Amino acid sequence: MEYEPVIGLEVHCQLLTESKIFCGCSTRFGNPPNTNVCPVCLGMPGTLPVLNRRAVEFALRASLALGCDIQPLSIFARKNYFYPDLPKGYQISMYDRPLSVGGHLDVEAGGQTRRIGITRIHMEEDAGKLLHEGFPDSDRKSYVDFNRSGVPLIEIVSEPDLRSPEEAHAYYFSLRSALVYIGVTDGNMEEGSLRCDANVSLRPRGQTALGTKAELKNLNSFKFVQHALEHEIRRQTDLLSRGQKVAQETRLYDPAEDRTYAMRSKEEAHDYRYFPEPDLLPLRVETAWIDEVRDRLPELPAARRQRFVREWGLKEQSAHVLTASRPIADYFEAVATAAGDGQAAANWVETEILRKIKEGKIEVRQPADIPLAPERLGKIVVMIKDGTISGKIAKDVFEMVYATGKEPADIVRERGLGQVTDEGPIRAAIDRVIAENPGQLAKYRAGKTALLGFFVGQVLKATGGKANPELVNRLLKERLGKL
Ligand SMILES: [Zn+2]
Structure with missing residues (x-):
């Protein structure tokens, strides 16, 4: 039975x-x-x-x-x-x-x-x-x-x-x-x-x-x-x-x-x-x-999860992770508001912030227990979106802002981390990379166009990760097309 x-x-x-x-x-x-x-x-x-x-x-x-x-x-x-x-x-x-x-x-x-x-x-x-x-x-x-x-x-x-x-x-x-x-x-x-x-x-x-x-x-x-x-x-x-x-x-x-x-x-x-x-x-x-008492009752996890999906466009799974604790949910909302972008904010909080909390064994009872102010993280997200810094550099900026508590804009200026959108230095780097890689160039010209990715990578490396990748892509194609 x-x-x-x-x-x-x-x-x-x-x-x-x-x-x-x-x-x-x-x-x-x-x-x-x-x-x-x-x-x-x-x-x-x-x-x-x-x-x-x-x-x-x-x-x-x-x-x-x-x-x-x-x-x-x-x-x-x-x-x-x-x-x-x-x-x-x-x-x-x-x-x-x-x-x-x-x-x-x-x-x-x-x-x-x-x-x-x-x-x-x-x-x-x-x-x-x-x-x-x-x-x-x-x-x-x-x-x-x-x-x-x-x-x-x-x-x-x-x-x-x-x-x-x-x-x-x-x-x-x-x-x-x-x-x-x-x-x-x-x-x-x-x-x-x-x-x-x-x-x-x-x-x-x-x-x-x-x-x-x-x-x-x-x-x-x-x-x-x-x-x-x-x-x-x-x-x-x-x-x-x-x-x-x-x-x-x-x-x-x-x-x-x-x-x-x-x-x-x-x-x-x-x-x-x-x-x-x-x-x-x-x-x-x-x-x-x-x-x-009812008037002062905070929004409950289930309702908040649904709202995060609806208002911030999060995936169900992200909303679940971010609403599991109230201070984390509050923190996420502050970042999302400052960044004007829920999904990007969710990515940063879920990966970088939760990692920091775990590594530092931080007990988060309120949003302020997280050493990085949500507004600062929001500014980093905005700087990626408006092209001031690349996504790769943003990780470094994040680490520095987290460690020093300085304004992201100050870090970027002091360390010269702004994205290079000036064509001159990028063209110079392209010429250098092409000159240094004759073998790859020959293969590319013989029809192996997938090597474009290799050249983009080399140019980004030569510019310390600061060159705007889309610009590098366009200028490289132009240059290789002329050869
Ligand atoms: Zn007693």
Whole structure:
């Protein structure tokens, strides 16, 4: 029997606020353990949480970007469970009244675009972190760091619309890209800013009822999401084809062994004894605030890609590369505007600028992180177009402008790199080249006219690459024709 995988992802995303969700502690990653803490996020008795307005704004922005309906009233709830990294004994989350519902994300996988539903987005606080390694007595003890406790998160729950590990990978990738684009998270997966769990079940192809699902935890890179799902689908296919049942359980992915193993039987929502958080008022988001956030929402990657194709005449592939990161897309648009030529600008950014970024390991968070101002690159493109410099010389000018930060026009003037359009010196170079290559000349005259290219190359070389190639071509033909 053929089985169809049914996959849904739950993505936790850390919001890019300065302070935690219910207290004023810093959210900075990498500070010494237990230095970003206070009585509130340590869960001391008698403390009261105060909701961070900025965290709500970011959650609203994410909701709107993903097409969700903001609920007029949402309610924080206590999710009760015991774990050493959770000092209060409960996590403040949202349960039956989430912030927003009913969105979607368009995902490209396997050459087609599919719309993946988003069930809900809710806000919650992060827990602390247990440290099992790195101490002299780590063989006997675990330590706990509460710096992360109370860091604001949103959880984005997808519909079970994904049908393959590739699609799940593409969804997670696009989701991260959109969230980073709108500036609500840094999307840093190594630091845990984005974390993913997956629900996966199988059903006979053609059947609509869902099979029993397993939840996979610890899918903290794009690669892990795909590998863990591939493994889990194989495991469930094996079980079902042998007539056995899939247990509803939580499984942990082990990247070292590329397998999943059972962690615990899957808990039900009622196990958490959710109840409304008595220390926080219900969250009422006014329409005016929603409108304000919507007005300031930047253009999203998919829309921008289409616009680059339409307005700047880019190929689909170029538009894809250039919109993958917002600062690169901004940079490209600034170059294209300065150059008045989208395709030429795209060529330069895709080849030279992306190469420089890679070579210099430059972390580009904003266009200004790229050492060459986009207006300068735009001027280089213009100088090629108006014949001031040749395309070949332009590469040298680019390197010099990049290294020195000088104006392209100054570099060209100082170093005498302007294109030679004066016929005198070119004719002199032609005479010299012809005199130096009697053998080639004889062959040319005997009918091997393809050697014209050879002569053009020699003349360009003799003029240091500065001669206008079209002019060289014309003058050479003239000269050779007279011989
Ligand atoms: Zn605190």
